[in-house]
Amino acid sequence: MIVATDVHKRYGKLEVLRGIDLTVQRGEVTCLIGPSGSGKSTFLRCVNRLERIEGGRLAVDGELIGYKTKHGRLHELREHEIAAQRAQIGMVFQHFHLFAHMTALENVIEAPLRVLKLDRATAVARATDLLAQVGLEDKLDSFPSQLSGGQQQRVAIARALAMKPKLMLFDEPTSALDPETVGEVLEVMRGLAAEGMTMLVVTHEMGFARGVADTVAFMDEGRVIEAGTPEQVLEQPAHARTREFLARML
Amino acid sequence: MQPIDAVPVRRPGRWIAAIAVAVLAAAVVRSVATNPRFQWDVVGEMLFSERILHGLLLTLELTAIAMVAGVALGVVVAVARMSPNKLLAGAGAFYVWLFRGTPVLVQLLFWSFIAALYPTVGIGPFEADANLLITPFMAAVLGLALNEAAYMAEIVRAGIASVPEGQSEAASALGMSRLQMLRRIVLPQAMRVIVPPTGNETISMLKTTSLVSVIASSDLLYSAQLIYSQNFKQVPLLIVVCIWYLAITTLLSLGQAALERHYGRGVRRTRKESKPMRFLKPAVAR
Numbered sequence: 001m002i003v004a005t006d007v008h009k010r011y012g013k014l015e016v017l018r019g020i021d022l023t024v025q026r027g028e029v030t031c032l033i034g035p036s037g038s039g040k041s042t043f044l045r046c047v048n049r050l051e052r053i054e055g056g057r058l059a060v061d062g063e064l065i066g067y068k069t070k071h072g073r074l075h076e077l078r079e080h081e082i083a084a085q086r087a088q089i090g091m092v093f094q095h096f097h098l099f100a101h102m103t104a105l106e107n108v109i110e111a112p113l114r115v116l117k118l119d120r121a122t123a124v125a126r127a128t129d130l131l132a133q134v135g136l137e138d139k140l141d142s143f144p145s146q147l148s149g150g151q152q153q154r155v156a157i158a159r160a161l162a163m164k165p166k167l168m169l170f171d172e173p174t175s176a177l178d179p180e181t182v183g184e185v186l187e188v189m190r191g192l193a194a195e196g197m198t199m200l201v202v203t204h205e206m207g208f209a210r211g212v213a214d215t216v217a218f219m220d221e222g223r224v225i226e227a228g229t230p231e232q233v234l235e236q237p238a239h240a241r242t243r244e245f246l247a248r249m250l
Numbered sequence: 251m252q253p254i255d256a257v258p259v260r261r262p263g264r265w266i267a268a269i270a271v272a273v274l275a276a277a278v279v280r281s282v283a284t285n286p287r288f289q290w291d292v293v294g295e296m297l298f299s300e301r302i303l304h305g306l307l308l309t310l311e312l313t314a315i316a317m318v319a320g321v322a323l324g325v326v327v328a329v330a331r332m333s334p335n336k337l338l339a340g341a342g343a344f345y346v347w348l349f350r351g352t353p354v355l356v357q358l359l360f361w362s363f364i365a366a367l368y369p370t371v372g373i374g375p376f377e378a379d380a381n382l383l384i385t386p387f388m389a390a391v392l393g394l395a396l397n398e399a400a401y402m403a404e405i406v407r408a409g410i411a412s413v414p415e416g417q418s419e420a421a422s423a424l425g426m427s428r429l430q431m432l433r434r435i436v437l438p439q440a441m442r443v444i445v446p447p448t449g450n451e452t453i454s455m456l457k458t459t460s461l462v463s464v465i466a467s468s469d470l471l472y473s474a475q476l477i478y479s480q481n482f483k484q485v486p487l488l489i490v491v492c493i494w495y496l497a498i499t500t501l502l503s504l505g506q507a508a509l510e511r512h513y514g515r516g517v518r519r520t521r522k523e524s525k526p527m528r529f530l531k532p533a534v535a536r
Contacts, residue, residue: 091420
């Protein structure tokens, strides 16, 4: 589903990604772990072109992100073409970013109405189902400011799912939450994984990575240091750097 | 439960201030009501006279046109200023610098004398005599609207900048286009910051239109001036003018409060809403 080869990204002189190689199979859950500043979130944001890359190749479902190949040359995609790619990739942010002037229901139906051009009845029916699925059937008319962090994040997940994405990106989805609401968000994510959603998750929740991930990739200083099953990476890490990081996480 | 039956704090200062204000107000009302030179009968006579109502209509027209054009052009200038294109951003900044940096009175005079600079305006075969095209009304509209756009551009820019970047990121991550993002997500939230100063601008514009009397555009003030140049009843006519400005300003403040409530959607209820005409229902201290 995602194939990244030698992906480079820099902000001015600062090299954030120094050659990322990573493959995510369809239906798999991949967790990106690593110290802050290692480039995990930046890489995630490159996957739906919130950041542009300076080198390497990044493809989702066989399609290059942000470019197309014509006559053997890369051509930058136009804005609406990039929007079309993004519409198929769900994204969940650390700070939710719910539309503050819209109710939970309006947040979820907005993009299906405007981007997928669904009729209102269909969009509302689908959104109501999704909000029930994340346990918020009684919060349809609440504004984000009236919801707890965990509830807001669940609305944000429903909002992303309403676009029927083929891939879901999670950028530290529980880092901004109170400890007691972390569980409810992870529960929703577990349910999604069980349904076979392809997920790329930047997280510090080692319990989630161990229990749900098919692949865990450890990143440091803009590179993937090692990737493998949770048992390999979390129980018998091959690299000293991984061992150090894990020791500090416990 | 034991009831709280405490003696409230005495506030003699408030009482003294309240009495002082009441006495002062009574004195002013008495003098205004009894001084015959106010000529309240003339005020009553002139308030709804045809020429005054004509002037009022022109004042309202000028305010409406100048504000609508000013807001529209202001949005364009604001978007230009925020553009990644350096030349466009510079042009926007230059516009604001030029029109905010000179008095609107001077700008009005300038537009009324524009024919001296460009005797004809137009492109190729479509040429017109500037003196015919730039009537006093056109000059007034141009002067007021172009000046207003500079102020509105700054207000709109501040409004757009007040919306957190996460909102537009979330919108683009969902596949929304830039235009959809601006129209559906950013501008509605920016409105909460844009509406209150725009209301002030509208009220201010209503009064600024009185400047057009210098270019012989017969607005409310100029109509009153024309009348008192004949009947020499300056004071009552100026009172008529004030009554009309106050009446319209009151209506505009009410409209502004309603708009603010509308765009406050989703913001915590505890937020203080602006209360126009607060002085009409003062909370008297116990």
